[in-house]
Amino acid sequence: MFQTPIPLPPRLRLLYALVLLPSLASAASTTAPAFDLERLSLNPTSSAALGTAAGGLREPGELRLSLAAHHERSPLTLYRDGERMDALVRSRTQVQLAGTYTVSKRFEVGAILPLMAHQDTHGFSDVGMTTPSSWGLGTPVLQGRLGLLDEASAPVSLAAELAVGLPVGNKDSLQGSGGWDVTPRVSAGRTVGPVVLGLEAGIRLRNRTAVGSNAVGSELPWAATVATTGHKLRGELGLRSAVPLTDSPVPVELLAGGRYALGSRMEVFALGGPGLGTAPGTPAFRVMAGLSVSALQAVQPVMRPRITEAPAPAPVVAVAPEPAPVEPPVAMVDVCAPNQSHSLEQCPDLDDDNDGVANAKDYCPVDPEDRDGFLDEDGCPEVDNDGDTVVDAVDNCPMVAGPTSNQGCPAKQKQWVVITQERLEIREKVYFATGQARVLPRSLPLLEQVAKVLINHPELKRILVEGHTDSRGRPETNRTLSQQRASAVVQHLEMRGVPAGRLMAAGRGPDVPVASNNTAAGRELNRRVEFHIEPEPASGQAARD
Known part of the structure; x- marks a missing residue:
């Protein structure tokens, strides 16, 4: 914040410019310092937390857009000998639009566009400066994130990121310095029971700007957060700070947030808390609230008419000519x-x-x-229609020859489905959006293959699709989510021609683990979908739920 080294009577506020900005002593009115006052931007990814990346990326092919209103109280205040005198920026309200697209499992790109809607300033003329504009374009940020480690196969999730602020922010409204603002950083996260622990650190490189007796410029920002992993409602608590590389106080903020899912592709969120210290851009408190929407950038499956088996042709039965009527012997048996x-x-x-x-x-x-x-x-x-030595009962392509190693299908058609006596074993996972029942595009080819196998094997008359989760979160919530996911898989199979009467869905939640829930790898194995071959019920017996 602005600080005065020599005590002056409050009524002589017009002379503050002589102390705060010595170089301007001879000027009647000077433009306010050009720098970006904003210290917090919405995390476009927000997979684990709203304010911290925690090393995670979203699912490949996923596009996420967020719109938030951001209000700050007293982000720039005048101090004299450590005593607060007045707020030069009493409040400011921004609108932030953020978006991210996950190009692959390891890489995603994002952007942030801030717009100043209103800024309440006071007292700049008293310190010999022109009053900043009350609205304008903020500093747009482009960023890329590279996933280095995934918690599913490593101790932590780890990502490297480069964020670049473009030199187009409005300098007249304390939203830009006219120079580039570059921040390389790394983030890491680990799931511990029902929460995710996140940490990020980097270096922010920007122009040095004198602000009163202080200077705003390059720094080493860092943040730590703990966030819950619920499916519907999540909360988080974070601490943000930076080590200045210029003569500036240390900024500290404590932020708490929450988010609530409105269906599988939309959520509302809020984040806010107090700021501590006198560094420029550290408000008395701030609050951010908004809405995010996720979408999958992939060709969605075409709705196809259900395929029903053609009735078998009526058998041609040779009828012998009627013999001439003969009186049967009295004792003859037919x-x-x-x-x-x-x-x-x-x-x-x-x-x-x-x-x-x-x-x-x-x-x-x-x-x-x-x-x-x-x-x-x-x-x-x-027994083997296509003569490929794979018996039809376990041949995924019973009418087309293929090697045994590929389940009897041509080698160019890689098979992930294996027919066994009790189930269809799948060699790939069915992936869903985090905490949602939406099947991700990467799993659509797998479900297409499951549907083809079922259509090729009408003798498999009843298939039970089971959804399973890990033990994080409330058991009842997990059971509900697993039921919704199993039903979503059934719907995809029906869309691909499998008769609805052959399919059932059941959600088992965390009740049937196949590995320990104490490790990330074990939890990954427990989050699964299974396809069980069910016997036909006896006449009058109720179908299994």
């Missing part, structure tokens, strides 16, 4: 009558295996035809 023992030759018109092919034309009269659309007229079940 061996072809129901429940009578007979040989196949004795009853050529019957269908002993009930496959629609009469005994006389059935090459496998005691083994029913499988009716899979391949040589169904011979009455024999074909």
